[in-house]
Amino acid sequence: NYYRDVNRLLHAVQKNATKGDPRSVVKAIDNFCRQKEWAMNVGDEKGCILDSVVSEVNPVTVLELGTYCGYSTVRIASLLPPRAKIITLEFNPDYAKIARQVIAWAGLEDKIQVVEGPSGEWIPKMKEQFGVKTFDLVFLDHWKDRYLPDTKLLEDCGLLRKGTILLADNVICPGTPDYLEYVRNSPRYKSQYFKSHLEYTKAEDGLEKSVFLG
Numbered sequence: 001n002y003y004r005d006v007n008r009l010l011h012a013v014q015k016n017a018t019k020g021d022p023r024s025v026v027k028a029i030d031n032f033c034r035q036k037e038w039a040m041n042v043g044d045e046k047g048c049i050l051d052s053v054v055s056e057v058n059p060v061t062v063l064e065l066g067t068y069c070g071y072s073t074v075r076i077a078s079l080l081p082p083r084a085k086i087i088t089l090e091f092n093p094d095y096a097k098i099a100r101q102v103i104a105w106a107g108l109e110d111k112i113q114v115v116e117g118p119s120g121e122w123i124p125k126m127k128e129q130f131g132v133k134t135f136d137l138v139f140l141d142h143w144k145d146r147y148l149p150d151t152k153l154l155e156d157c158g159l160l161r162k163g164t165i166l167l168a169d170n171v172i173c174p175g176t177p178d179y180l181e182y183v184r185n186s187p188r189y190k191s192q193y194f195k196s197h198l199e200y201t202k203a204e205d206g207l208e209k210s211v212f213l214g
């Protein structure tokens with residue numbers, strides 16, 4: 001079942017990665033997913049696009065929707081300036097438990113806050129609970145049918161500012177058609193598609209990078 005799989009992924013990290021070395025954690029997960037069991041991490045190919053966007057934005061406050069095992073959380077956090085922070089929301093408590101241990105193995109606990117529960121409930125509480133003003137970068141990688149409602153919720157809660165970057169995974173596979181239509185046609189966004197492949201496969205997928213224009 002799902003939980004046993006993610007547990008084996010954690011053991012592969014603890015066996016093959018160097019404690020406190022985020023890049024070796026990323027490498028260990030990619031090797032495990034290529035050689036042993038596929039898993040829905042953003043992966044190494046799309047991960048390089050993620051890295052370049054993070055380095056370009058140099059965000060101080062990041063929101064990740066969909067932690068899963070913490071692969072992209074570790075990837076992003078390893079590129080952040082010292083006092084930058086990531087809040088990452090995960091609906092599934094089993095995934096959150098694994099992610100916390102992967103993040104601890106990478107030694108990035110101080111930069112990352114894993115929050116469990118539905119994104120729709122947590123987004124309206126961001127300001128009061130975590131003292132967030134606005135996000136510099138949002139990485140969407142959770143339920144594909146939540147991308148659009150949660151983006152509208154972020155707008156309505158005043159959590160986006162002029163220049164905030166939204167980066168969405170899986171816009172082709174599994175696909176997020178309503179979200180794509182919205183960010184590509186709304187006058188409030190400038191959108192760009194980065195063609196790639198579904199993690200660890202040859203299937204097409206890609207990331208959509210959208211700048212909120214205010």
Ligand SMILES: O=C(CSCCNC(=O)c1cc(-c2ccc(F)cc2)cc(O)c1O)c1ccc(O)c(O)c1
Nearest residue numbers: 040041042066091092141142143144169170173174
């Ligand atoms: O948390 C969740 C779902 S959120 C994970 C979102 N991510 C995806 O679904 C996701 C999926 C794919 C993908 C999967 C199969 C394919 F054939 C092709 C692509 C790739 C990605 O990169 C993704 O990000 C949750 C699941 C179960 C629970 O029982 C629960 O309680 C909670």
Ligand SMILES: [Mg+2]
Nearest residue numbers: 042141169170
């Ligand atoms: Mg994904």
